[in-house]
Amino acid sequence: MSAFSNFAVSFTIISVLSGCLTLYGYGLVTGGPAEIVWSWPIVGVLVLFVGLAMAEVCSSFPTAGGLYYFSAKLATPKNAPVVSWFTGWFNLLGEVAVTTGIDFGAALFLNAYLDLQFGFTATPPHTILLLACILILHGLLNTIGVSAVKLLSNISVWWHIIGVLVIVGVLTFVPSHHQSAGFVFTHFVNQTGWGSWIYVMFIGILLAQYTFTGYDASAHMSEETRNAAIAGPKGIVNSIWVSLLAGWLLLIGVTFAIQNYGHAVSTPTGVPPAQIFIDALGPTGGKLLLLIAIVAQLFCGMASVAANSRMIYAFSRDGAVPGHRLWHKVNSHTRTPTNAVWFAAVGAFILAIPYLWNSTAYAAVTSVAVIGLYIAYVVPSFLRFLRGDAFQRGPWNLGRWGRPVALIATIWVCIIVILFMLPTVSPVTASTFNYTVVAVLVVIGFAGIYWLVSARNWFTGPQVQGSEEELRAVEADLKKGAV
Numbered sequence: 472m473s474a475f476s477n478f479a480v481s482f483t484i485i486s487v488l489s490g491c492l493t494l495y496g497y498g499l500v501t502g503g504p505a506e507i508v509w510s511w512p513i514v515g516v517l518v519l520f521v522g523l524a525m526a527e528v529c530s531s532f533p534t535a536g537g538l539y540y541f542s543a544k545l546a547t548p549k550n551a552p553v554v555s556w557f558t559g560w561f562n563l564l565g566e567v568a569v570t571t572g573i574d575f576g577a578a579l580f581l582n583a584y585l586d587l588q589f590g591f592t593a594t595p596p597h598t599i600l601l602l603a604c605i606l607i608l609h610g611l612l613n614t615i616g617v618s619a620v621k622l623l624s625n626i627s628v629w630w631h632i633i634g635v636l637v638i639v640g641v642l643t644f645v646p647s648h649h650q651s652a653g654f655v656f657t658h659f660v661n662q663t664g665w666g667s668w669i670y671v672m673f674i675g676i677l678l679a680q681y682t683f684t685g686y687d688a689s690a691h692m693s694e695e696t697r698n699a700a701i702a703g704p705k706g707i708v709n710s711i712w713v714s715l716l717a718g719w720l721l722l723i724g725v726t727f728a729i730q731n732y733g734h735a736v737s738t739p740t741g742v743p744p745a746q747i748f749i750d751a752l753g754p755t756g757g758k759l760l761l762l763i764a765i766v767a768q769l770f771c772g773m774a775s776v777a778a779n780s781r782m783i784y785a786f787s788r789d790g791a792v793p794g795h796r797l798w799h800k801v802n803s804h805t806r807t808p809t810n811a812v813w814f815a816a817v818g819a820f821i822l823a824i825p826y827l828w829n830s831t832a833y834a835a836v837t838s839v840a841v842i843g844l845y846i847a848y849v850v851p852s853f854l855r856f857l858r859g860d861a862f863q864r865g866p867w868n869l870g871r872w873g874r875p876v877a878l879i880a881t882i883w884v885c886i887i888v889i890l891f892m893l894p895t896v897s898p899v900t901a902s903t904f905n906y907t908v909v910a911v912l913v914v915i916g917f918a919g920i921y922w923l924v925s926a927r928n929w930f931t932g933p934q935v936q937g938s939e940e941e942l943r944a945v946e947a948d949l950k951k952g953a954v
Contacts, residue, residue: 474702477693479624481686481710484778486573486771487718488634488764490682493576495725496743497834499736501895502675503660504650504726511722514679515715521845521880522686522711524852526704527873529690530865533699534933537690537782538562541851543932545858553922555932558850559786560918562687564910565843566779569684570819572837573775574609575826577768578602579833583740584761587754593740595827602823605769609776610816614802614809617695620777627770634763635717639724641760646728646751655726662736664897673890680887681837682718684844686710688778695781704867779815784808789933791926822910831896831903838891838907843914849884852877 498507528541539559546554578601585591585601612619643649661671689706693699696706729735730750738746744764749757787798802809822839826832855862856877869876892911896903922930 473697474705475628476621476625477689477696477699477702478706478709479628480620480692480774480778481689481706482631482713483624483627483770483774484569484573484685484688485683485710485714486631486685486767487682487714487721488631488638488767489573489576489771490684491678491718491721492725492744492764493572493579493768493833494678494681494837495722496736496741497895498675498678499732499743500660500662501677502671503658504655504729505657505659506672506675507678507722507726508656508719510676511679511719512715514676515683515711515718517879517883518680518683519708519711519715520876521848521852521883522707523869524855524873524877524880525687525690525848526707526867527864527869527876528851528855529693529707530700530704530867531863532865533690533693533696533703534785537687537693537785538847538851539786540933541690542854545851545854545862552930552932553927554850554854556791556922556926556930557915557918558847559791559933560914561843561850562782562847563786563792563843564914565684565840565845565847566775566782567815567818568822568836568840568843568910570772570775570779570815571822572681572833572840573768574605574772574819575602575823575833575836577605577765577772580742580745580761580765580768581605583742583745584758584765586740587745587749587758587761593742599823599827603820605772606776606816606820608769609773610813612773613776613780613807613812617777617807620773623770624774624777627767627774630763630770631767632717634767635721638760638763639720641756642724642728642748642751645756646730648730649727650729655723660732663895670893674893674895676887677834677837677841677891677895679718680841680891683711683714684840685775685778687844687848688774692778692781700865701867704865776812776815776819779819780808780811783811783814785933787811789930791930825906829902829904829906831905834895835906835910838905839910841891842888842907842911845884845887849881853881856881 532541532544534540539555539562542558543551543555578598581601582593582598586593591597661668663671665671686707689703693703696702725747728751729747735743735746745761748760784799786792787795792798798811798814800810822836856874892908894905
């Protein structure tokens, strides 16, 4: 991959046309326009600190293992295996959950379009069926090989940028009515059932925080990227700031175009942006904008499966995942870890199944993604902070600002981990329970028991296949037709 292709994968996974729009309905009831518009730049700047800290570490250790490899290299020799182990499992949880969230959102939007166009009712069983089809599509695309992923990711960058401009431009000039600036920038809405506006304000940042995930893909794709020690860090940072600008423009444009707030919230399709588009432009124009968003979300899910599979491959290469011999095999024809691709797809589907009986499942899945990924994001940054001047900088670094940036990133992640385990709707019932805490505890419990019972006796940390001899051995196996 080129530097642009590496950036394209992370930018595609962040996907403002996915995260911003799929959680827009959550934002309408959890803070409303003021929360949606102002939480975005605030969260975006704080995420930029996390990305800068990650990028500096990535420059020193550009490998497919990414975060758990960073943690192993930065921890003390005694603690490196266990720190790496838990970082890897949180990363695995987050990667699977973010793939679920992206393709789950795409299924919701596709179901809304099929409902509007063909009467394919937007129901949980139909959405889960569409999710299965989308995951199969993304599994097949990633099975073809990295060339297909690279090409589609490059196209995706321009689709996202042009798509945002088209949606905002059409919503600016076509509707006969727009909301006032006072409504867009100051109107606060609380339909969560919770009485405290401060509580709602904090849990409402999920829309922005979830969208800013997946940029670790630039690190995971580094073993397939030229000049990775510079291209990987640049891919991480550039994907964040470009998304920050594009996403804010999109959110402001959509919010100005709201014609009927109540109609958007209670839309029968279950997708408020679809209703906003239709109310502002009519059925034909609304469905065309909806299709722009759906295609972007499909690009996003494809890139997420690619990054997720590389993390699974690398973690399995080190023996950390049950059945690791199967998951780290490389397909001799495509030269990609196709078994890991299908692990990612099936895992993402399983995590979405509670939507059949839990109405807040989508918010829970996105919370799981944020917590799993950001814990994994911040562990190496915190260890880099502890290292101080002993940290061996790569060619891309922050100089004397490295430690302060890592500290700010660590504090922010500690805050959001607590926030996104809290219930989002009151009263809390079986159908509104935020099962994020359950998913996180299950992973901690499984990884902890697995470590104590078995892994501590053999897991020594990540092993990188990076020497000339190792790479020649891999090539020889592939040429023999090993799968």
